[in-house]
Amino acid sequence: MRIERVETFQVAPRWLFVAITTDDGITGWGEPVVEGRAATVATAVAELSDYLIGSDPSRIEDTWQVLTKGGFYRGGPVFASAVAGIDQALWDIAGKRLGVPIYDLLGGAVRDRVRIYGWIGGDRPSELAADAERQVAAGLTAVKMNGSEELTAIDVPASLAHLVDRVAEVRGVLGDSRDIAIDFHGRYSPAMARRALPLLEPYFPLFVEEPVVPELSFQLGEIARATPIPIATGERLYSRWEFREVLASGIAVAQPDLSHAGGISEVRRIASAAETYGVSLAPHCPLGPIALASCLQVDFATPNFLIQEQSLGIHYNVQTDLLDYLLDRSVFTANDGYIERPLGPGLGIEIDEKEVRRAAAAPHNWHNDIWRHADGSFAEW
Incomplete structure (x- = not known):
């Protein structure tokens, strides 16, 4: 069996898919994308295809090593994302060829269902309570919200009061039997993060995500030690090496992205490294159905998994949503806030190739x- 064809598809709302087809007719799907740089990643996939065409798709680890290291220059979001989508597709081919889910190839399932959370509100939410009620009505037991709009390095007290009011409003809807996660999105300076976190402690967040930008990860230890709130980070870290110091800093939750951090192969290794520090895995995934399917395969085989992000109804999904490229949309159906273990081969989904x-x-x-900012200077998005 050899790889015969590699194709990429840039599809709404902001996704990039890759299809790798073998000479015996098996097609594996992956989702290699950097949001906002889809065309750039597609070019990277095309360059890597020079090696892939004619190669054996079953040599997943060897291919990963060659693609990540064989060009001398390594790492970065575009390169790691291109490899991630290819890696997902190769695992999909392996599972389809053997007739088993990918989690069986990773040692077998360690759980029967995976807890998920949904997004409420956008960057400038105006109906948080209604959005939270909608997710509760849909059966979810956990939600995530953004923690601010743009912030200066040391912002006015009103910005913190606004944060607390919003979180209190959502907690009032959820009660104490459901969870809320708060995404700081790297918009907070270390000083602002230290000010904000104690104010959120009475509301018991599941975690606070990306309290500072990844360039300031060396400050995560100080931030984590200053609050009992679990700290989560990792969506902008692309390898186990980039996670090394972060895992040792005292964070509680690692959030590698299956479409950014080297795919199933590398996130599986990041999860194992996280376990040695008592850190849970909660893969980042505000993306499409192939990315989510890849996350779920890892989640079902990972002992230290915590909860899974998914993008159904997220504010980025305009006109096209998570289920629109699937032949069987029931595979991601949530019951009581959980997705049941998929039984299909490979990624466990059927892509509507025609669509x-x-x-x-x-x-x-x-x-x-x-x-x-008000003075015209750049503000973190």
């Missing part, structure tokens, strides 16, 4: 907003 090709004929050009 993917139709959508790719009009590729998106999504980019995140550029924010500015």
Whole structure:
């Protein structure tokens, strides 16, 4: 069996899919994307395809090693994401060829269902309570919200009061039997994070995510030691080496992205490294169905898994949503806040290739907003 064809599809709302087809007709799917840089990642996949065409798709680890190290220069979001999508597709092929889910190839399932959470509100939410009620009505037991709009390095007290009011409003809807996670999105300076976290302690967040930008990860230890709130980070870390110091800093939750951090192969290793520090795994996934399916395969085989992000109804999904490229949309159905273990081979999903090709004929050009402070200077998005 050899790889015969590698194709990429830039599809709405902001996703990039890759299909790898073998000479005996098996197609594996992956989702290699950097949000806002989909075309750049597609070019990287095309360059890596020079090695892939004619190679043996079953040599997943060897291919990962060659793709990540064989070009001398390593790492970074574009390169790691291109490899991630390819890796997902190769695992999908392996599972389909053997007729088993990928989690069986990772040692077998360690749980029967996976807890998920949904997003409420956007960057400038105005109906948080209604959004929280909607997610509760949908059966979810956990939600996540953004913690602020743009912030200065040391912002006015009103910005913190606004944060607390919003969290209190959502906690009032959820009660004490459900969870709320708060995403700081790297918008907080270390000083602002230290001010904000104690104010949130009475509301018992499941975790606070990315309290500072990844460039300031060396300060995570100080931040984690200053609060009992579990600290989560990792969506902008792309390898086990980048996680090494972060895991030792005292964070509680590692959040590698299966479409950014080297795919199933590397996130599986990051999860194992996290376990040695007592850190839980909660993969980052505000993306499409292939990314989520990849996350679930790892989640079911990972002892230290905590909870899974998913994008159904997220504010980025305009006109096209999570289920729109699936033939069987029931695979991601949540019951009581959990997704049951998929039994299908490979990633456990069936992609509607006809719909993917139709959508790719009009590729998106999504980019995140550029924010500015009142003085005109750049603000973290």
